[in-house]
Amino acid sequence: MLRKTLFTISRYKYTRSISTPRTLEVKSKTKGLLKLHVDWLRDHCECSKCIHPTSRQKLHSSGDVANSIIQNVNQDGEVINVIWNDGHKSIYNLIDLFPAKKVIPRPFLWEKEDVLNIHVDHDEYMKTEQGISKVLKNINKFGLCILENVPTDDRYLKSIIERIGPIRNSFYGDLWDVKNVKDAKNIAYTSLYLGLHMDLMYFETPPGVQFLHCLSNSVEGGESIFLDSFKAVSILRKKFPEHFNTLQSIPINFEYKNQGKHYQYLRCMIETNLFNEKLDVFYAPPFQGKLQLDPDSAEKFYLAMHEFEKILKSDSLIFQKRLEKGQCVLFHNIRVLHGRLSFNTITGERHFKGGYLDWDDFQSAYRASFFK
Numbered sequence: 001m002l003r004k005t006l007f008t009i010s011r012y013k014y015t016r017s018i019s020t021p022r023t024l025e026v027k028s029k030t031k032g033l034l035k036l037h038v039d040w041l042r043d044h045c046e047c048s049k050c051i052h053p054t055s056r057q058k059l060h061s062s063g064d065v066a067n068s069i070i071q072n073v074n075q076d077g078e079v080i081n082v083i084w085n086d087g088h089k090s091i092y093n094l095i096d097l098f099p100a101k102k103v104i105p106r107p108f109l110w111e112k113e114d115v116l117n118i119h120v121d122h123d124e125y126m127k128t129e130q131g132i133s134k135v136l137k138n139i140n141k142f143g144l145c146i147l148e149n150v151p152t153d154d155r156y157l158k159s160i161i162e163r164i165g166p167i168r169n170s171f172y173g174d175l176w177d178v179k180n181v182k183d184a185k186n187i188a189y190t191s192l193y194l195g196l197h198m199d200l201m202y203f204e205t206p207p208g209v210q211f212l213h214c215l216s217n218s219v220e221g222g223e224s225i226f227l228d229s230f231k232a233v234s235i236l237r238k239k240f241p242e243h244f245n246t247l248q249s250i251p252i253n254f255e256y257k258n259q260g261k262h263y264q265y266l267r268c269m270i271e272t273n274l275f276n277e278k279l280d281v282f283y284a285p286p287f288q289g290k291l292q293l294d295p296d297s298a299e300k301f302y303l304a305m306h307e308f309e310k311i312l313k314s315d316s317l318i319f320q321k322r323l324e325k326g327q328c329v330l331f332h333n334i335r336v337l338h339g340r341l342s343f344n345t346i347t348g349e350r351h352f353k354g355g356y357l358d359w360d361d362f363q364s365a366y367r368a369s370f371f372k
Contacts (some may be wrong), residue, residue, distance in 0.1 A: 022037065022038040022039070023035045023036060023037055023038065024036045024037075024038060024041060024070065024073065026075060026080060026094070027075075028078060028094045028098075029077075029078065030078065030094070030095060031094055031098055034094065034098075038068050038069070038070060039062075039065050039066055039067070039068050041068075041082065041090070041092070042065040042068040042084065042088075042090070043060075043062050043065045044092070044097065045088070045090040045092075047089070047090060047091070049088070050090075068084060068085075069084065069085040070082060070083075070084060070085070071083045071084060071085045078093055078094045078095050079091065079092065079093055079094075080092045080094065102370070102371060104140070104366075104367070104370055105140065105141060106277075107140070107141060107142075107143065107230055107335070108141045108142060109228060109230050109231040109234055110142055110228045110231060111228075111231065111316045111317055112316060112317065112318060112319040112320075113316075114142070115142055115144055115226075115319050118138050118142055118144055118145050118146055119145075119146045119147075119148050120134045120135050120138070120145060120146070120147055120148070121147070121148050121149055122147050122148060122149045122150045122151070122328075123149070125147055125160075125163065126159070126160075126163060129369075132163060132164070132365075132369065133369050135147070135164075135330065136164070136362075136365060136366045136369050136370075137366075138330075139209065139330060139331075139332060139362065139366075140366055142228070143228065143230075143331055143332035143335040143336040144226060144228075144319075144329070144330070144331045144332070144336055145329070145330045145331075146321075146323075146327055146328070146329050146330075147160065147327065147328040147329075147330070148326070148327060149326055150213060150326050150327065150328045151326075152213075152214075152215050152216075152325060152326055154215065154353065155175060155353070156213070157175055157211055157213040157328065157353045157354075157355050158174070158175060158355070160211060160213065160328055160355075161211055161355050161356075161357050164209075164357055164361065164362060164365045165357055165358070165361030165362065165364065165365055166357075166358075166361060167355055167356065167357065168207045168208075168355075168356035168357055168358045168361075170200065170203075170207070170356065171261055172354075174355065175353055175354065175355045176353070176354050176355070177189075177351065177352070177353060177354075178212065178351070178352040178353070178354050179349070179350060179351045179352070180345050180350070185258055185259055187286060188340075191219075191222075191342060191343050191344070191345050191350075192342055193339075193340070193341060193342040194339045194340040195285065195286075195339050196225065196227055196283070196312055196337035196338065196339040197283060197284045197285060197286060197287075197337060197338070197339060198229075198281075198282065198283055198284050198333055198334065198337060198338075199284070199333055199356075200263075200333075200356075201254040201265070201267075201282045201283070201284040201287055202254040202255050202256045202263040202264055202265050202284075202287055203263060203265060204265055205358075206282075206333060206334060207333050207356035207357065207358065207359075208332065208333060208334065208356075208357060208358050208359020208360070208361070208362050208363075209330055209331065209332060209333060209356065209357040209358075209359065209362050210330070210331055210333045210338070210354065210355075210356055211328060211329070211330050211354065211355045211356070211357070212224075212323070212328065212329050212352045212353075212354050213327075213328040213352060213353045213354070213355075214323045214324060214325055214326065214327050214328065214351075214352055215325065215351045215352065215353055216325050216348075216349050216350065216351045217322070217323060217324055217325055217348075217349075217350050217351075217352075218347070218348030218349055218350070219343040219344055219345065219347050219348040219349065219350045220343060220344045220347040220348070221341050221342055221343035221344055222322070222340060222341060222342070222343030222350045223320050223321060223322045223340070223341045224320070224321055224322070224323050224329065224338065224339075224340055225318055225319065225320050225321075225338065225339045225340065225341065226318075226319045226320075226321075226329075226331060226336050226337065226338050226339075227312060227317050227318050227319065227336070227337045228317065228335065228336060228337075229281040229283060229335055229336065229337050230279055230281065230335055231317060232308065232311045232312055232314075232317060233270055233279065233281055233308075235311050236307065236308050236311055239307075240304070240307050242300075242304075243300075243303065243304035243307050243308065244270065244304075246300045246301060246303075246304040247268065247269045247270045247301075247304050247305070247308065248268050248269070248270040248271065248272065249268060250268065250293070250297055250300065250301050250304075251266045251267055251268050252266070252267065252268065252269055252282070252288060252291065253266050253288065253289040253290060253291055253292070254266075254267065254282070254284060254287050254288060254289065255287060255288075255289030255290075256287055264289065267282050268282070269281065269282055269283060269305075269308075270282075280334050280335075281334065281335065282334070283337060312337070320341075323352075332359075333356070333359075334359065
């Protein structure tokens, strides 16, 4: 027989049973009837003994408040006053406890015609809240933004990046040069065609946003190319669900082994995170190492990659643009594929300065702006 006790504390129903959680039922004019687990309620106390007043960090763990017991409770409108059996006193505002959710917009899956108006002036970005908000919105929506009229001092890019957050350093340095050099250790530092790819896929946490600042570009050729991998993956999933499943289940070995450095990371090309409603794509053919695949897995993998790369060749998806001196492109490195057409070094000079920002720092800046 189920043993259950039901009693009232100052007019509020408190239920405790072997098979059901301990809950407190309260009525809110804005939220209706609320059923609050007692330990959850105790865990969300925001008094100065529970939340540090200046750091806003919790001063207890969730395990500390397990099996909490209410001694008394009363309500005044949307405010609940609770006294716990250890003497602790908590005050809760139901509106603050259950705030209205303002949802961050989901990424817009684009084709080339959708990203013709993603330009923001440098001075507006650097000097106004409206300007930086435009840039952050473009990156969140399209994964892509272009700044105009940027000063072309060699290291000015540092100021551009730090307007959002701290620079992400790597073995390339805080900033790095993209130009044709002799005996290049990276195909990006040649004049050859550079196919669509993402940077540093062999890192456990690749950079989130890449910045490329054009310092000079007088060569014939060398147009930049960009493509929304989220759009390409959505097409693959709709047309070939079996290939989508293959590319999110068979891991790829990404590897960099050069100049005394050896980076390596194993990951699937497509990764989904249901908890955060998040999609990540990892695609970098130049840095794909040896694959340990049995014959059946290899058959599935190569067929899936073939179909995915056919989608990447769709003219409607490829945004091609010649970046000129004083322009700076910002793009989401785990979403927007980038590359470059070949160029003729005899006809002039092509020099870009590059840098990275972690995605966590971008998201922090975007949330702070969005929820302001």
